[in-house]
Structure formats: C-alpha cells, structure tokens
Amino acid sequence: MVTDPKPVFALIDCNSFYASCERVFRPDLAKVPIVVLSNNDGCVIARSYDAKPFIKMGAPYFQIKQCLQQHGIRAFSSNYALYGDMSERVMSLIEAQVPAVEVYSIDEAFADMTGITDVTEVSRQLRARILQCTGIPVGVGIAATKTLAKLANHTAKRLQEQTGGVVNLCPDISRDWALRNTPVSDVWGIGRRMSAHLEGMGITKAMHLAKADPWMLRKKFSVVIEKTARELAGTPCLELDQPDPPKQEICCSRMFGKRLSDIAPIKEAVATYMMRASQKLREQKSYCRKVRVSIRTGMFNPDEAKYAKGVVVTLPYPTDDVRLLTKTAVEAVEHVFQPGFKYSKAEVMLLDLRQPGEFSDDLFALNQPAEASKVMAVLDQINNRWGRGTLRAASVPSHPDWGMRRDLMSQSYTTRLDQLWKVSCH
Structure with missing residues (x-):
C-alpha cells in the first residue's frame, strides 16, 4: 500500500527586509547599521541586525538622532514603493521553485516542500538564487509543521554562521535540540x-x-x-x-506632512488617496458602489481644537473608474470640511465592493460605460510599465507640499525611470 508522504513546510524569511532593500543599491552600506522610519519620519519601524543593540523598535526619531550619530547608524524614510517591488520579486522566485506558496507577509512566505527528496539542498539553492537575483538575504526554516518551520527559521537566523541560513528540523535530533534551546x-x-x-x-x-x-x-x-x-x-x-478572497472594503489613509487649514490642499490629498485606492480596486477586479471620505485634526495636542467627520456617498452605478470616484470623493470634502481647524489626516474608503455581475440592480439601472473600462485598462498599463503616477488625474499633484515628510528617503530604484540605479566606470 502506498502511503502519502509526510508534510514538509519551509518558511522563507527575508533578513532585516527594509534595511536589506536599502543596501541592495548601496553597497557602501553593507556594514553600516540601518533603521527605517514610519510615516512622516515619526518612529523606528525596522532595524538591521547590527542596529538592534542600540535602538529600540518604535523609538521616536527626534529623540534618537544623537544616538544614531554616536553609533554611526543611518536612518531612512519608508520607501514603500521600493519595498513592495522587491517583495514581489522575491515571492515570484519562490513561487517558481516550489509546488505551493502562502505569502504570509511582505517579507516571508510558507512553502510546501512535501515530496521533495533533498529538501535542505533545494532550500540552499533557493536561498542562493534569491540572493543572486535580488540581493536580498533570506533564512530558510524546514520542518514537519508551520510552527516548527518558524522555529527553524528563527534558529537559522540566530546561528547564521553555523547554519548557512538554512535549518532543517525534520530529523528528531535536530528538532529536539532547537526545542530545548x-x-x-x-x-x-x-x-x-x-x-x-x-x-x-x-x-x-x-x-x-x-x-x-x-x-x-x-x-x-x-x-x-x-x-x-x-x-x-x-x-x-x-x-x-x-x-x-477579494477585499470587502479598501482604505487609503495618510497623515499630512503638515497641518492644513484650507480646503484646496485637502481636496488634493483626497484625490491622491483615491488614485491609490482605485488602483487596488482594479487589481482585485472589483467594482465599488459607495465611498466614504473623512478628515480629522490631530487628537493628542491639548492646545489644538479637535474635529473629525466623515460622510458616505452612494455612486450612480458600480464602478472602478478613478475619474468618477475622484469627483465623488472631492465633492464629499465640501460636506465634512469646517473652517477654523488644523487638519492632520484624510481617509478614503471604498465600500460595498463586488465582482462585476454580482450587483443585482433593476433592468434599467445604470452601468459603467464600456469606454470607461477601456480607459482604466490603458491607465493601468501605462502606470505598470512606466511607474505609479505616470498617468494620473489632473487634481493629483506630483509634488504636494502637504505630502508626508520623507526627508531621508532613498530613490525608487526599481519603479521609476528617472531614479534608476546608475553605475559609472572610472
């Protein structure tokens, strides 16, 4: 009687992912400790291994500037376009090498290695290929369960010099050693x-x-x-x-780089956020029937007056057309804006999301024109090829003065033509 092979899982986890992304295109930072900051350069959200002894996660940037300088630690603003693109490259390489993959987060994925003869050697080859093709170092933990694979990955990173970044806990003796330690x-x-x-x-x-x-x-x-x-x-x-499954709602929310008192820049921000939200909507091939727009002031400064309000607007028909969505959202700002306040944040949320054909309207209900779908397809093709924001609504500024503070941001080496990696020969 033929029995099914025992399950084998592998967890592939990028080492200090955000910091590693910064180092790929900056070889001079190979041995320099790095921290990455949150929106508006607020606090530390990622640290390279050699920065962890000196900087706590979540430490406010303004409080640790002297400490960073003292220990030679470089700080970077969050470059989500770069991190997202590098993540997609890593995950594509993993998916091409193993039977099944569960992308667990931006920097780690579980892989089904069941039935692979020499799983350790295959994992070493996968690790080497990811490093060669992307420059991102990864650790691989192999075990009979997902929890043990996590433990194996933790061990691979903790003892990287001894393990070469790959640990297999399928043998009982290896599993027991890791559990005891x-x-x-x-x-x-x-x-x-x-x-x-x-x-x-x-x-x-x-x-x-x-x-x-x-x-x-x-x-x-x-x-x-x-x-x-x-x-x-x-x-x-x-x-x-x-x-x-496709998301039932999509939200895009950002803090402004500075307090806003006028309605015009708030409308620009809402239009910008809607551009991103509608892109996510089309990526999952959904239509939206309702839009919620909200704005608020800062809530923690006792010297500032506080105000927050949102409004939900029903669209004339289910749509993924950024032009209609932006027009609706910008007009909604008129209903929530109150003069005399200093606003710190805006949010757009797409609600009542369904796949085309799932809306059960009456026979005479309006539908999105076919021409609009064609325009959106062209819009996405151009932006996918030439970089996000290459083609955008006229109400979306290219360099807004209200944008998030990213004074320490690196270039978008892989997603913008004007910021490609330059190599000079001397």
Whole structure:
C-alpha cells in the first residue's frame, strides 16, 4: 500500500527586509547599521541586525538622532514603493521553485516542500538564487509543521554562521535540540502575556510546551495554544492558507506632512488617496458602489481644537473608474470640511465592493460605460510599465507640499525611470 508522504513546510524569511532593500543599491552600506522610519519620519519601524543593540523598535526619531550619530547608524524614510517591488520579486522566485506558496507577509512566505527528496539542498539553492537575483538575504526554516518551520527559521537566523541560513528540523535530533534551546517566548504565536502565564506554570522552553498536555492547554487558555503545542510536538494542525478572497472594503489613509487649514490642499490629498485606492480596486477586479471620505485634526495636542467627520456617498452605478470616484470623493470634502481647524489626516474608503455581475440592480439601472473600462485598462498599463503616477488625474499633484515628510528617503530604484540605479566606470 502506498502511503502519502509526510508534510514538509519551509518558511522563507527575508533578513532585516527594509534595511536589506536599502543596501541592495548601496553597497557602501553593507556594514553600516540601518533603521527605517514610519510615516512622516515619526518612529523606528525596522532595524538591521547590527542596529538592534542600540535602538529600540518604535523609538521616536527626534529623540534618537544623537544616538544614531554616536553609533554611526543611518536612518531612512519608508520607501514603500521600493519595498513592495522587491517583495514581489522575491515571492515570484519562490513561487517558481516550489509546488505551493502562502505569502504570509511582505517579507516571508510558507512553502510546501512535501515530496521533495533533498529538501535542505533545494532550500540552499533557493536561498542562493534569491540572493543572486535580488540581493536580498533570506533564512530558510524546514520542518514537519508551520510552527516548527518558524522555529527553524528563527534558529537559522540566530546561528547564521553555523547554519548557512538554512535549518532543517525534520530529523528528531535536530528538532529536539532547537526545542530545548528556544525560550517559550520565542515561539510563534506566544505573546508577552501568554509567555508570562506559561513561565508561571514552569513552561519556560519550547520543549516544555511541546510536551505539555494539549487538552489542559486548551481548557486553561485556548485552542490556539493547544494547536501550537501539538505543532511543536510534530503534529500538523495548520495548512497553507489559500489566496485571500477579494477585499470587502479598501482604505487609503495618510497623515499630512503638515497641518492644513484650507480646503484646496485637502481636496488634493483626497484625490491622491483615491488614485491609490482605485488602483487596488482594479487589481482585485472589483467594482465599488459607495465611498466614504473623512478628515480629522490631530487628537493628542491639548492646545489644538479637535474635529473629525466623515460622510458616505452612494455612486450612480458600480464602478472602478478613478475619474468618477475622484469627483465623488472631492465633492464629499465640501460636506465634512469646517473652517477654523488644523487638519492632520484624510481617509478614503471604498465600500460595498463586488465582482462585476454580482450587483443585482433593476433592468434599467445604470452601468459603467464600456469606454470607461477601456480607459482604466490603458491607465493601468501605462502606470505598470512606466511607474505609479505616470498617468494620473489632473487634481493629483506630483509634488504636494502637504505630502508626508520623507526627508531621508532613498530613490525608487526599481519603479521609476528617472531614479534608476546608475553605475559609472572610472
């Protein structure tokens, strides 16, 4: 009788992804510690490995400038266009090499390695190919369950020099070693509060959790902790997730680079956010029937008057046409704007999203003209080829003075022709 092969999972995780993206096109930063900042250069959201001992995650930038200078740490504004494009390149390489993939986040993916003969060698080849084609270093953790694959990946990064960035925990001896040498707080899904509860019960290592009574864990905590324990013991409880269904709502929201008191720049911001939201709408091939627009002031400054308001507008017909969506959103600003306030943020949200043909209107209801769909297809083709914002609505400025502060942003080396990587020979 032929039995099905035991499942084998691999977690491919990019090392310090944001910092690695910055280093790809800046070889001079190979050994320089790096931190990446949030919107408006607010606080630290990513750190290279060599910056972690000196800078805490979430530290406000204005408070750590001297510390950065003292330790020779470079700070960068978030370059989401670059990070997103580099992520797509990495994920495409993974998808081309393995039978099935679950993209878990912008910098990590689970892969189904079941049935592959020499899974360690294949993982080393995949790691080398990603590094060669993108310049992004990755760690690969291999195991019989997703939770153990996470643990294997953690071990691969922690002991990169000894492991070469690839750890296989399928052999029992390797799995047991990793479980004995991993604090329970480092196990995937065990947060700070849960680890404190477990440590109070004497469960301080991953091995202790793997050997704990799963039914007791379920009764005392939850089915999630029970599954975690079973997975650590080698029993698969989590499968690769299927691709996400189309989103039921799409939101685009940004803080302004400065407080706005006039309605004109707020309308520009709403038009800009709608440009991005409508692009996401068309990417998932959906139509929108309702739009919500809201604006608000800062909520934490006691010296500033506070105000927030939003309005929902029903469109004349389901659409993905950025021209109609922008016109509707900009007009909605008139209904929520009140003079005398200093606004800090605007938000557009696309609601009542469905696939074409799913709206059950009456026989005489309006529908999006075929010409509009053709125009949107051309718009997306141009922007996909020449870079986001190459073709845009006239109400969307190219360099708004209200835009997010990104004083330390690197170039968009892979998504803008005018910022391509330049190599000079001397």
